[in-house]
Amino acid sequence: MDIIKNIKEKGDNMIYILDTANINDIKKAMDIYPLSGVTTNPSIISKENRDFLDILKDIKGVIGKETMLHVQTLSTTCEGIVEEAHYIRDNVEGELYIKVPVIAEGIKAIKQLKKEGFKITATAVITANQALMAAVAGADFVAPYVNRIDNISGSGVNVVNDILNQFELYNLDTKVLAASFKNVQQIADVSNLGVDSITVPLELLDKSIEHPLTDWSVQQFTSDWKKTYKTDKIIIK
Structure with a gap:
């Protein structure tokens, strides 16, 4: 596997x-983390x-109209997917992405939508292959299921890498939204x-910044400060 390098323009951020x-x-999560949707x-x-x-x-009331909300359809026919997409958009204001599974009828629906x-x-x-087809059909994001791929003795990371390589090779603007962690x-x-x-539940967002040595360091800073200044505050009123 050749890991793709330097595909990001300077200044691009993780979403x-x-x-x-x-x-x-x-x-x-919206209060703590730099979330985009x-x-x-x-x-x-x-x-x-x-x-x-x-x-x-x-959800929109919490995140605001300008923040992304990705909502999935349930139908397995193109006609049903399109109908549901219109129903969602007609009833929910703001920035919306319609999630469509990459079945054959889904690809057809992506083209129409x-x-x-x-x-x-x-x-x-x-x-x-599914991601490339969806991107060419018009998808703005593709969501590979990392852990589910791992669970069938595949490598979700390798699949994500292959998708990134193919999008770079064909100069596609579709973004990769890694999911299922x-x-x-x-x-x-x-x-x-x-x-x-990436899209992850709150539990994994929390765990992604947790480390016992970070906690220990913070405790040590406070302890050392208190030994000298007899307080755990910098600003004393």
Whole structure:
């Protein structure tokens, strides 16, 4: 495997996206982390066990109209996917990306939706071939499932790398939104490839910046300061 190098223009940033429909998690994550959006899917939405549109509107109420919200269709026919995409866009204001699985009817729907001015995230990507096809069809993002690939004795990181290489080779503007993570090492591995974006639940966002030596260092700073100044504050009123 040849790891792709220098595909980023200077100044490009990682796009961090939160993968959840839980309003409390979204509020907490938006307050702490430099997030660019939220992704959902039917499984995530169903966990909230309340009205679909109410969930989406509540998410938008937290993140704002200008922040990305990726919402997945459920139908497995082109006609159904297109109908659902219009339903979502007609009822939810702001920056929206319609998530479409990379089945044959999904590719057909991506072509049609692109012509109608939709922003599209191709999802459930397992192979580089699927990602390339979706990108050429008009997807703005493709979402390879890193951990699910690992679970079938593949390498999710290698697939992400292959997608990045192919997009570079064919000069495609489609961004790679790596998804389906179970640990922070997977996040680190795709980040080292120069992936455009990742979507992760709050638990993994938290774990990605945790380290016991960082905690120990902070405690040591406070302890040393208190020995001299008899307080744990710099500003004393």
